[in-house]
Amino acid sequence: MAINKDLMIEEFLKTYGGERDGIEVYFAPGQVNLLGDHTDYNGGHVLPVALTLGTYAAIRRNDSNVCHVASAQFPEDGIYEFPLADQRPDESIFWVNYPMGCLWSMIAHGHRPSCGFDIFFDSTLPLNSGLSSSASIITVTIYSIMKMYGFEGISPIDLVLMNQDAENSFLNVGCGILGAFMSVFGKKDNAIYLKASSLHFKYTPLSLLGKHIVITNSGIKHANMNELFTSCLDDCKKGTKYLADNLPILRLCDVTSDQFETYKDMIPMPQVRDRVRHVVYENQRVMQAYNALHVGNITRFGKLMNESHISLRDFFGASCPEVDCLVEAAWNTPGVIGSRITGIGFGGCTVSIVENNAIENFIESVGRAYTEKTGLKAEFYIAETGEGAHEVVG
């Protein structure tokens, strides 16, 4: 579905009425992580790209002391209102807490709009699928408000931190920094090699020459994602504590694979040890993958993607039978350079790199294998890399 400025304005006017004047349209992308999962909250490396898929926002000041939000993804909720002065999470309509949390976070960081606004969202991203639709709606909201009210002095990093605060503190949703970072810093034709502990990053040209990133959505969504993520955080914390008794480390990603092999028996719980194993080796894989991209060795990159999936499946326990089916079908399809689960996992999407002339067959044969085995229908996205948050002009 293509969305452009005119369509957003039209949808906005259908929702709120009034004149076109004063409506501005902004966009923030989702992301797909090519390599490095469950490393970001352990201070390690990730290697994501921003997508051309993302969240659009049309916004207009309303000169009142209330804010209105509406989303094309939740038409049944109509227009939702909250006060400019005081934001409290609403348990009954969860999604509205994302834009409300943005205002809360901006005010907490010293940026208070002078009057209310009406905002309308539409999205080309699948929601709840590991492509960071949450970070994308948060960034587009903060960015829209920042531009509309002409707030000065908000740096891109401030935006990332406000985004994280909104999701972690207002919504009480645990998540790493990757989605927030990419929704701001994304760059077309580049992956970002990011070290989560320091936020140091390098743009890495992604020359896929005759290949594309293909994202496959399993459609599997876990209702208890927050608890699953908390168990990941807890296990990683426990692992860090055991290893820190013997090693001068602050975070799991400070541990090298040699150190892990020497000290792994200090971790008594098998699940914690396996999760640590994944994090340590995954972090190393991202560094190797960065080097592979640097010299244009996409075949090596693909092998590292496959290894990452095996580790997430067998050691971290972040895959599920449906996603394994998608990845195994991809591995068995000609023209596939690499394929793995991406994002937090427990369902969601896979990311594959596929030769252009093999994409049609990929979609056909992976889709068929998935339906035969699970009775479900997979969705495919031939991904293009895109820019971080920006105004939509056309």
Ligand code: ADP
């Ligand atoms: P992910 O970030 O992987 O897509 P999350 O569970 O972190 O998954 O966030 C998804 C949630 O973000 C949705 O369930 C919804 O509450 C909110 N959200 C994302 N995009 C939109 C949108 N376009 N309109 C309204 N809410 C959205």
Ligand code: MG
């Ligand atoms: Mg999210």
